[in-house]
Amino acid sequence: MERMNSPEILPTLVIGAGVLGAAMAHTLTQSGHSVIVLEAEKRAGEGISSRNSGVIHAGIYYPPKSLKAEWCQRGNRLLYAFVQENAVPFSACGKLIVANQEAEYNQLLWLKDNALPIPLGFTEWRPHGLQARWALFSPSTGIVDPIALVQRLLETSQAEVLYNQEVSHLRVGPLGVELEIEGTRYCAQRVVNCAGLNAPLLAQKPPHFLAKGSYFQVTASEFQADGPLVYPAIPKHSPSLGIHLTRNTAGQWLLGPDIEWVETENYGVDPARQTDFFRAAVRYLPWLKMEQLQPAYAGIRPKRFRDQWADFLPVFEGEHQQLVHFLGYESPGLTSALAAAEMLADHWR
Ligand SMILES: Cc1cc2nc3c(=O)[nH]c(=O)nc-3n(C[C@H](O)[C@H](O)[C@H](O)COP(=O)(O)OP(=O)(O)OC[C@H]3O[C@@H](n4cnc5c(N)ncnc54)[C@H](O)[C@@H]3O)c2cc1C
Structure with missing residues (x-):
């Protein structure tokens, strides 16, 4: 909490401790970022990440070259490697x-x-x-325990995770990315919006x-x-x-x-x-x-749509692309999370 003193410019903030936020924390800290995760609830992984099939998808269904196809195939390999190395319950059952x-x-x-x-x-x-x-x-299809996955991603990251922190008023300002938590304003160098169902609200985009x-x-x-x-x-x-x-x-x-x-x-x-x-x-x-x-x-x-197929949509904002919102982050989002995080770490390198 000491690092959240408002006059200071904070390093990289990740909003949301679901599987996407946890994968961001893991991968961005590995590539040298100092990361704080801000989660509205009192525990991690209580949103979409704990209410799914828990399937490690192979990437069979998605249009070639779409982000869903590319992140799912890459994420599948990264996820199997992570769960094997970090004792997360899984089965490569096919x-x-x-x-x-x-x-x-x-x-x-x-x-x-x-x-x-x-x-x-x-x-x-x-x-x-x-x-x-x-x-x-x-x-190459399998299953994983999604809650254990979120927890291990956070535990093995170097990130600080703060609970009961509901973020609002997210925008790019003159000194960095501005946001509010319970009426207090903060400013950060970079922010990733991984707020799941609330991501469009924070991004001021049409709701999912x-x-x-x-x-x-x-x-x-x-x-x-x-x-x-x-x-x-x-x-x-x-x-x-x-x-x-x-x-x-x-x-x-x-x-x-x-x-x-x-x-x-x-x-x-x-x-x-x-x-x-x-x-x-x-x-x-x-x-x-x-x-x-x-x-x-x-x-x-x-x-993102009711009546047509839609890809994952990362939306960057700011002169240095210092704010990114993940919209439409539905299935195969559990499988793709480490690949999405790898993309962002490369982008911000
Ligand atoms: C029915 C169903 C089945 C699925 N099956 C699969 C599958 O088998 N395989 C697969 O790969 N994918 C699957 N998915 C997709 C996958 O579950 C999601 O893509 C993934 O869990 C999304 O993770 P997330 O971190 O974006 O969202 P979430 O897990 O919802 O995390 C968002 C976090 O942000 C927090 N938050 C929200 N607003 C704020 C705020 N203002 N300030 C701070 N924190 C905030 C929330 O409390 C939450 O913890 C399925 C999805 C569903 C719904």
Whole structure:
């Protein structure tokens, strides 16, 4: 707190201690920045970063050369290296993308083509009593414990992390980047806005569209404990990856997320959605029974558009690009965080 004396010009500030802010703290301190992380809540990782599938994506779906494709593929490699070196729970379990109809088969062909150079090939493997006429296997997909990841990124960084610090009034001023915390003004050399759902508010940009995704837990003896995740084939540029079968590092199997546009943040799971989840999953898990599903949790994706595909959007401000806002930082944001941070460290070098 001593370093937050208001007349002083502070070094690099990171707003938000989700996975993006934590990755920024880790990477920017490694490249020589002195970093303070400012988090509004009393703990790290309580926003989007703790309400997701926890999947280490391979980068199969995104348009080649998009930031999502590039950061996800690079982030996948950086993330596996980090979790192995830092004892973060993870599993390189792989994933199957399955199809039962001709139209879905064509979607698999498109994905295989789009994914190059990521390893992805047709397989006859059918674990979990899976029904699939065709299946693609992605060996570089895995799962990670997202909260443990955020904590380890912060612990292994040289950054100072301050909680209960809600930032407002962010702007570039004559001496640096100006901001306020509870009515006190501060000025910093550089600031990264990683405030998740609040990032556009701080950036004074149009708000994100909120795409809620709910999850149901499934309890069944058919699952192969260390087996792969299972995703349905989806059309090009679908707003979500379809209701898939995923597993957390504690060994619980989950179905989700669906997509529901909401006006305000709310994280309750409507039990009435169970029928839709069951219908989506029974197509590839034919043994599934409705009563095996239990409401679990929900998360909210910060989407830049409702009706079209959008890339991650880093927006720089100031003569020296000393303020950067990360907008639309939705999936595959968990996987991409270390690559996004590497980009910024290079940019500010
Ligand atoms: C349903 C769902 C499933 C997903 N699945 C995956 C997946 O399997 N794999 C994957 O790679 N990605 C996935 N994602 C995307 C990934 O979870 C997000 O991209 C990532 O967690 C975003 O991290 P963040 O740090 O930007 O945001 P957050 O985790 O929300 O962190 C933002 C932080 O900023 C703080 N904050 C907000 N306002 C202020 C303020 N004014 N001052 C100070 N602090 C503030 C918040 O308290 C919060 O801690 C999924 C997302 C969702 C919603």
